[in-house]
Amino acid sequence: MIDTPLIAGIHDKAAKKIGWRRANMVRTLLSEVFRYNIPKGLVSANFAKDVIPKRRPRDRAYANRPWTIEERDAVLGKAKPHVRVALALMMNTGLDPSDALRLRKDQVDDGTIWGVRGKTGEEVAIPVSPTLQAALDRMPNHKAETVLSNSRGEAWTYNGFSTVWHRFKTALEKEGLIEKGLTLKGLRHTVATTLREAGLDERRIADLLGQKTPSMARHYSRSANLADKNRETMATLEEENRRRAESVKPSQKSVKPDRNEDQP
Structure with missing residues (x-):
């Protein structure tokens, strides 16, 4: 059965395996798939919508930081x-x-x-x-x-x-x-x-x-x-x-x- 907890679990596993940024990309992709198929009657809701995106790790340096x-x-x-x-x-x-x-x-x-x-x-x-x-x-x-x-x-x-x-x-x-x-x-x-x-x-x-x-x-x-x-x-x-x-x-x-x- 597809539901939000299942998508959240997939999101968590993806974050551990491929990193927070790509995990969020997976979440976005699933959200678009659900959104597209709701009007077709293939799914009843966007189960990825309420999955909280992963935050950037606090100890990760920003690329292209401003110069002092x-x-x-x-x-x-x-x-x-x-x-x-x-x-x-x-x-x-x-x-x-x-x-x-x-x-x-x-x-x-x-x-x-x-x-x-x-x-x-x-x-x-x-x-x-x-x-x-x-x-x-x-x-x-x-x-x-x-x-x-x-x-x-x-x-x-x-x-x-x-x-x-x-x-x-x-x-x-x-x-x-x-x-x-x-x-x-x-x-x-x-x-x-x-x-x-x-x-x-x-x-x-x-x-x-x-x-x-x-x-x-x-x-x-x-x-x-x-x-x-x-x-x-x-x-x-x-x-x-x-x-x-x-x-x-x-x-x-x-x-x-x-x-x-x-x-x-």
């Missing part, structure tokens, strides 16, 4: 020029690493980054903040069509930048300047978290990060309107980052920029 302000300063202070500007771009826009590395020079116009999020196809219009503009102004000259380039003046590949980042991050961990768990995607989480803690609502944050439902009818003018609203959002991010940086004790901001122009 001290970690941000340490990374930017030690990074080589071509790496530093790439991190600054991700840090001050919330762009996904792959989108940031692919960003073309012709996508930056009139103080705004115009692009499409590769994962969703969603248009983004991100104003260039003063902090980001200062970082871009220090970008070594290169002939690549992308905004960013490696030390040879060529466009970064995702694997190439990831390799450089991993080597660089590992060295900083050994020096005790950052904690383990820093990821490039974590910079998107950092932007979202900073803005949320500053009081902005989730809709405005989603607009900045390109998390709307894709729409083929969206036109350039609509993105322009979005850019106007996002300027206020970016101003909040800029001010909150400045406030947090000023709140850090001087002894915690002792890392000086590495003047070596070579890549890590």
